[in-house]
Amino acid sequence: MSDPILSVRDLRVTFDIKPSGAWPWTPHKSLQAVGGMSFDVQPGECLGVVGESGSGKSTIARAICGLAPVTGGDVLFEGESLLSMSPEARRHHRRYVQMVFQDPLAALNPRMTVGEIIAEPLITHEPKLPKAEVRKRVQDLMERVGLLPNLVNRYPHEFSGGQCQRIGIARALILKPKLLICDEPVSALDVSVQAQVVNLLKELQKDLGLSMIFIAHDLSVVKHISDRIAVMYLGRMMEVAGAEALTSNPRHPYTRGLISSVPVPDPVLEKSRPRAVISGELPSPLDPPSGCVFRTRCPITREACAGERPAVAQVADGHLVSCPYHQDNAFGDVVQTA
């Protein structure tokens, strides 16, 4: 394999939580949103990240973009550490990693025209570019993402959610970044628009040779666009594998539960198929379980799980599972095509 474009090494993000009504000297609680994640993104690859709400998916994205406080580990972009850079160098480096946000409308400044919004990164990084050139690039890109270029002077509130997301995508692409991080770009859109936006992203990724991290909680969407999928739970990585391998042959008990929870649009099949239901709630990240964080809800948990953090086992080439008991098939055969 070639050198990865992005390597995340044992990344930790911890937020300080002030208990309500606390005195200044009361010790703060710490919320570990991401607790030691490691993964690589290869050039031209799309890595999908799935997990339920509160599993730290968005925090990972924000940490890579420098929007969340990183408390440990490192992020390497083309071999260079982003975290130990000077602020000036870091700012300069931001042009290579761009982000698409979850809420399409909230991500656009309501007082700026679409043209100004899309042009902002360009003006920030290439302030000497003549105005006509900026305008031309903005309009070319608008056309590329499926917006009418003559809408440059419109304001975000005059657009639909799908169109707003296209504007967000255009803004992220104007600097021709190497890595695009999509933080649940389609979860705020309705299903038909979702498909359009996902297909647009897929098309753009192929045409521009982008590397991409695609975050979503909808497994079928992620499977559609990703080459590899990482499954997160409570700020930890549970399983990483190629998209096909992960959906057809999940090894981690959590992944199996996740995959079997994807509904099948056929009532007969849906009723008859075996299901691995994960019961219970996500434990509080303020007080995560010791050892394996999934043990409180795991169907195959045993006493040893409370001790050490489970080691990462390699099942097949590129298929990593952080569960030593993944051979134990307590679910029976739940494999199905989503």
Next chain:
Amino acid sequence: MFSRTTADQLAGVANAQAVKGRSLWQDAFRRFIRNRAALISLVLLGFVLVFAFFGQYLSPHEPDFVDFSLRRDIKNLGAPSIENAHFFGLEQEGRDLYTRVVQGTRISILVGVIGSLVAVVVGTLYGAFAGYMGGRIDSVMMRIVDILIAIPFMFVIILLLVVFGRSMVMLFVGVGLISWLDMARIARGQTLTIKNKEFVEAAVATGVKPFTVILRHIVPNLAGIVIVYATLLIPQLIITESFISFLGLGIQEPMTSLGALISAGASQLGFGTPWMIGFPLFFFLITLYAFFFVGDGLRDALDPKDR
């Protein structure tokens, strides 16, 4: 999904010219126009402004010229009259009241507008900066504001005027010193809600510098509330200035302000010359009400759910 060809076709049908969008400002302007009271007040305010800045050209008299021929008997000879061009009559020293009111209105409005401009510029930037930076910087900056707000400002202004002498500059300094404090608090509060919006994060993630983020993304989104507060601050400052002038500390002779004129008129109430208090009071009230209604209209136009 627009395929490229349909996009091209549509672009061809709609003219190739860029479509003009309707900004939130234009939306707000439409709502403002529909508000009858605010619109009438705006027109009235326009008249008051024209009166204050061009009114003196209507009168042949100078504001500091004492008409000794009429001064003997102001009660009878100094009443408002068109014939001798003393439209508002004479004041107690025998000067033309019309030109005095023009001058007074001008000064009062200037005090209000300049004071509130200081508040807008200083207060907004200070508050936005504190709110955006957050943490310790925010705490220190806002505690300074708290301390300044705790000082009774009328005392400070009066002390300033007494210690450094009564002058226009001192009045502006005094008013400017206190007027930005509330604005800073309001701006900071708003900034706290805006800075967590995704468009600010998007700008930070692209590498926009913090100060540019404040100026480009925070301040324009504060503008609505700031404008409303500023228009409501102007009449407040006019009242403050008038009160100080009423006490005899504000504007110095031969300059005058509405407060000073009202004060002078009030002292002559017992001598049968009601025009001396009537005309300044009329312009005082008109100006105040107009500003208040315009401020209210702006609030209704700019505030509603903001999008």
